Amino acid sequence: MLSKLTHWIGTRRRERALRTHAISDALWQTTLAGLPFLAWLDASDQARLRDMTSLFLAQKEFSTAHELELTDEISVAIATQACLPVLNLGLDLYRGWVGVIVYPGEFVIRKTVEDEDGIVHEVEHDASGEAWEGGPVVLSWEDAQMTDGSDAYNVVIHEFAHKIDMVTGAADGHPPLFRRLHAPLDSAAWADVFDHAYDQFCAKVDAIPDRRWARFERESLIDPYAADHPSEFFAVCSEALFVKPREFEAEYPQLYRLLARYYRQDPAQTGVLHGNSAD
Template sequence: MFNYFRRKRRDRWLAQHPIANELWLPVTTMPVLKNLSPSELARLRELAAWFLHTKAISPKGELIFSDPMRVVLAAQAVLPILNLGHDAYDDWQEIIIYPSQFLAPTRHVDHIGVVHEGEHALAGQARGDGPVIFSWHDVMEGPWLDGWNVVIHELAHKLDMRNGGHANGYPILHAGMNHDDWKTAFSAAFAHLQSLTYSDEHSPIDLYAATNPAECFAVLSEVFFERPLVLQEVYPDVYEQLKQFYQQDPVERLHPQRYRPVQTQYGALQ
């Protein structure tokens, strides 16, 4: 009953506070969104509006974060949860935005147990204690179908963290998904990516995915949305698992005859 009234309040708020056309329509031309259907874009628009309503965005340095910038960020951020719903991001509230890459403390233990600490320049970071941090420069580099998207990457980590509070490449799977199939698909891909780091063989996928299982899941999530044909060809079992997890099929969206024009209150959309 509580969830019912919460949804009603949310739907009422969304009806009263849509993202304005002059802010939304330019965003729909981003390559990563160009193959969404009219109904998917409408749902994405609502999710983006709720995202901006519920997340505190804190710009740092000299960055002035305008409304168009907010919508560009939100549209990319909610693409992974297009069919998962608002609640998929309900366990964190803050986004921190730097103008460009930022320094963050790093800590790792090497193979003999020595702890190494330092600082590293990052394009994004999903912190287990709450906020997600982005470089705005790198956010704008994201939606161009090159297989690299820092927003999708970091929010894949956030989805991963819902299963125990830290990212390990094993998010909470939906009912009907098979845990063994997930483990088999990602373990094989991870092992292959690791082998490529020691060879001269070209990889169409960023070998940062070979760092650990959490980065493997996040990088392959980027590729799933940005270069789905590549992922389907190289790691078809991973593609199938991500299709089930995100409840989307980006390869299917590439079929040119999939959609007919739909008449909306804003005119015909292709």
């Protein structure tokens, strides 16, 4: 009896959220037009994404900085991209925090770091996005609009991949695995593919001579920044999975299959989720 009541209450809340935060047809079509990498989704998936975006807007609090006006276009565009990675995983992966802060452009991050000698330094650098463990996601609206698919860059997907990675603690490139969603994929299978791919990528980056660095940055599908830490490798590869799926699958087939199975989406339409892709 209690489970039925809980389900009824949950259904009523969901229906109310969908009504309160309904996205107009015109705004939804404008949003889709600005996110061409969503074109592979069929009508049913796009409808589910639209509903999830409304639910995300009901659960999160958007705010802006530096006098940027918060518009429906900004909120819906960011929320849609945030929901894409969890379309088949569920919004529960984004529980425990509420804030999305949007700056007009890049913003300054100040951090305290300790070097190998134990000396503490105050550092600052420009950023286009940041995800705080247990806190908000901070984004540059200028960067969030770089969605034409000319490269694999997508700051929203990147930061929300960090949020997924942080569900079980500090981001480490090993996102949470759930038996109901991911079996037979387990932590050992994840590490076998992911850690090996990360080590190979780091070795590749380390081998680039200074004179070829600028060219490598321009031509590499995976941003060299991904070599900084396994968590960055996971976030950058998540960008590539959704924004440049065919190129990602062609260059990193094992890594593509791993992330496709994790997110339970196959943007390159290889058949991997149905056992039709060669291992």
